[in-house]
Amino acid sequence: MKFQYVFLALAACLAEALPTFDGSRHVWFTFPGFFPTFESSFPIGNGRVAASIYGGASEVLGITENSIWTGPFQDRIASTALAAEPVVREMLLAGNLSEAREYAYEHMISNVTSPRSFSYFGNIGIDFGHAEEEMTDYVRWLDTREGMVGVEYVVDGVTYTREYIANYPSGVLAARFTASAGGELNMNISMTGLIKILSVTAAAAQDNNTLTLRGSSGQSVDPILWTGQARFVPDEGAVVGVSGTNLIITNASTVDMFFDAETSYRYASEAAWEAEMQRKIDAAFALGYDAVKSAAIADIIAFLGRVTLDLGTSPNGWAALPTDQRLAIARNTSEDVQLSTLVFNFGRHLLAASSRPSNDGTVALPANLQGIWNNSTSAPFGGKYTININIEMNYWPAGPTNMIETQLPLFDLIGVATPRGQSAAERMYGCPGTVFHHNLDLWGDPAPTDNFTQSTMWPFGSAWLAWHAIDHYRFTLDKTFLQEVAYPFLSEVATFYECYAFENDGHNVTGPSLSPENRFMVPLNESVPGASEAVDIAPAMDGQLMTEIFQGFLEAASLLGIPDSDPAVAAARTFLPTIKPQQIGSLGQILEWRVEYTELVPGQKHLSPLWALMPGRAFFSPHQQHALRCGTGAARSACVAWLGDHWLEPHLADLPVR
Structure with a gap:
């Protein structure tokens, strides 16, 4: 138990410097993520566009859009499959199991063995001029109730904060960067990636400071193409310029960002997908960051707030510890019940962030093996x-x-x-x-x-x-x-x-x-x-x-x-x-x-x-099956009422909990 008391002591020392976190709601750490290990980042998403946020001294936002895959449709049906199937079946019936499998895999499967793979947009890099060793009182967190990520630290007496949100109604990602002292926020912003980048352009203009990346899945015929743009909005007094393909912002106190990416998967021409991208970014800019943030939070709270889980309070003050320390404790005990609640809430955050129905009339795509997050041209198992x-x-x-x-x-x-x-x-x-x-x-x-x-x-x-x-x-x-x-x-x-x-x-x-x-x-x-x-x-x-x-x-x-x-x-x-x-x-x-x-x-x-x-x-027995089919939500009460009238009451003790 000695290590638990050490953790509690550390938590007490940090208590005055750190924001207050709910052990059932917030995932938080006192160190940055380890780029490019995207599993160490914090994920946000609006079901279509997403970001993996690392929170380092130089920030990296790994951006994905769920229709950026490695290329066009492949017809992979083997021409010999139809004739081979009855041969394989007869081999199996005769007990020639190895021969049947070998024959099937030779004749029923195409030489092109894999479908297309989930890829990614690229990275937005932001150099604040800070070094890791200069940062004190560092903390980063993910709010599983509001879908937000925050970063906070101090350099030379100035507190720097970052917050990130994914807005489903508007279809954009948004961020706000601040410095507690006027004019102390400096940002050198780039867009990079391992994908085939066709162009990156930076532009500095009144109310239209942008970085724009155009990319390709790289195939010679019918590749997937995309365009993504980040618009940065500094406060008055900031100086904005361009250095090559980088956007440079100096002497700011607050900078807001609005981002969208669109692809050829959903739109027939570059003009069409870029017009849609511009429409979303312009609308978010017109609303302003505060309104975009408020709308995003209202949407996700209404959605995730339909269900709450309360397993009780964890002992020994464990719920107040950073999440990595709680995970270390959990290797030896399951008593941190609020950690179980946090995992439940984190899972629902991931599903909401990676799978929402289309609200613009285009085809939606479901959560894949990576959910919606990735940092390479081809995800593990192809995503x-x-x-x-x-x-x-x-x-x-x-x-x-x-x-x-x-x-x-x-x-x-x-x-x-x-x-x-x-x-x-x-x-x-x-x-x-x-x-x-x-x-x-x-x-x-x-x-x-x-x-x-x-x-x-x-x-x-x-x-x-x-x-x-x-x-x-x-x-x-x-x-x-x-x-x-x-x-x-x-x-x-x-x-x-x-x-x-x-x-x-x-x-x-x-x-x-x-x-x-x-x-x-x-x-x-x-x-x-x-x-x-x-x-x-x-x-x-x-x-x-x-x-x-x-x-x-x-x-x-x-x-x-x-x-x-x-x-x-x-x-x-x-x-x-x-x-x-x-x-x-x-x-x-x-x-x-x-x-x-x-x-x-x-x-x-x-x-x-x-x-x-x-x-x-x-x-399940027949009456249990009927109860399971009542589901949840508004329709459940009417369904259960009907069941109660017919056969439910005698079987209440038998009903499974869903």
């Missing part, structure tokens, strides 16, 4: 939309914590991907309907990705996203969404699996497919004995997904008044009971594969055969 769990996990808090609108960009992407998936279904499997494998990019590329043994050959990403569509309706009770988005997509997905599945031992099963991210040891009576493989027929998760998708489709049809005589409804009703049920193994476990193979990695973290428990519903 893709990995839909064998990762992107779905992004959205698990959307309904239960009353942020359901954050999920709408996911359906925008599904709308882009569905026609691509129709082409993949026909050309790879000879089937109608639509299919996505385990990744998408911003173009909706649905093809198998990465030639990776335990993930690539999995045609069920579309099924999991279809589950999100019906679940979205269950939370919102939005009949328009059900009719225009969820039902058509469920219909497309169900149509594909009715064709793709085949009869084996009296049930409809799938294959070639796999149990995401896991491998098994090939038995001695099959080939190659002892090899680790993943591709097979009838993985448990496939059947679970199909069951819930067909149930969801029939539920949607009933809610929309579509009769059982409708051909699609009749086909789904016939198909549903033919899906292979769950199998139980020798240890009482749900079998992950069609037989009790030995797992290569027992307890693999994806826990794919438990999909039906979470996020699925199959392991």
Whole structure:
């Protein structure tokens, strides 16, 4: 316990110098982030444009815009896939597991193995003329309630502050830089990046001091192009000039910044996207920083404030410590309950910052593997939309914590991907309907990705996203969404699996497919004995997904008044009971594969055969399923009231908490 008392003593020494922080709300440190390690930065975003803020003596703002990816659409459907699929299936049925996987990966997967990758805009660098060793009383913080980042420190008796905000209604990022003494704020501002920069220009003019960067994803044909501009507004008495491509501001006390970036993904011409960029920046400038900040905070408080979590008060004054010290304590104890609340609030901040529906009529993009933040031309794992769990996990808090609108960009992407998936279904499997494998990019590329043994050959990403569509309706009770988005997509997905599945031992099963991210040891009576493989027929998760998708489709049809005589409804009703049920193994476990193979990695973290428990519903009783479908928000009270009248009251003790 000695180290805890040291932390408390340090906190007491700093108490008078530092702002007051709420241990359930603020992430804060007494040292800057470590550029370019963007995980050490503080993230803000308005769902489309975002910044990673490091807070160093020389500030770096790593800027991203969610449609800046590495290039144009690629048609990656292998021309040999359709002919190869029945060959692979026969190999699997014959027990030639290794040969089947090798044949599938040679003939069903394109030589271009990866879709496009999430990239970034570049960096805004601001040199204040300060050195790290000169800074005292340093603190930086992220307010998870207001979505703001702040930095404060002292140099030579002058207190310097920075605050950053992402405004969703206006579509801009904004910042304010101040010095407590008049004329002591100096800024040498640049725009740089590892991406292909076409031009950087600096301009100094009355009320229009700007840095503008034009960039390209770099492909020779149809690259993604973008323009971003930061306008700086100093107070009276400041001197503004240009040095090469840098903007120089001297003798200021306060400087405000407004930033936007727009791309060719959403606009057909440079003139169009730059006009939109200019419109947003001009509107923010006309409002002024205080109004932009107030509007941003009002918006996000109204949004995030729908849910609060109170787990109690942490002991030993831990909640008053800087976050890094609390994390050190948490390695040895879980008693810092306010840290758990802070993590909850931080997660909701990230989702709101990286996924908001479009408010300007353009296509929105969902949170990707990086959320919306990145500092390189190609993010880890490409920053893709990995839909064998990762992107779905992004959205698990959307309904239960009353942020359901954050999920709408996911359906925008599904709308882009569905026609691509129709082409993949026909050309790879000879089937109608639509299919996505385990990744998408911003173009909706649905093809198998990465030639990776335990993930690539999995045609069920579309099924999991279809589950999100019906679940979205269950939370919102939005009949328009059900009719225009969820039902058509469920219909497309169900149509594909009715064709793709085949009869084996009296049930409809799938294959070639796999149990995401896991491998098994090939038995001695099959080939190659002892090899680790993943591709097979009838993985448990496939059947679970199909069951819930067909149930969801029939539920949607009933809610929309579509009769059982409708051909699609009749086909789904016939198909549903033919899906292979769950199998139980020798240890009482749900079998992950069609037989009790030995797992290569027992307890693999994806826990794919438990999909039906979470996020699925199959392991709940019928009345529990109905209660879960009440969701949250305004519609929940009416739903629960109806349930209470019909069957809820006798089962209150059985209801799960959501």
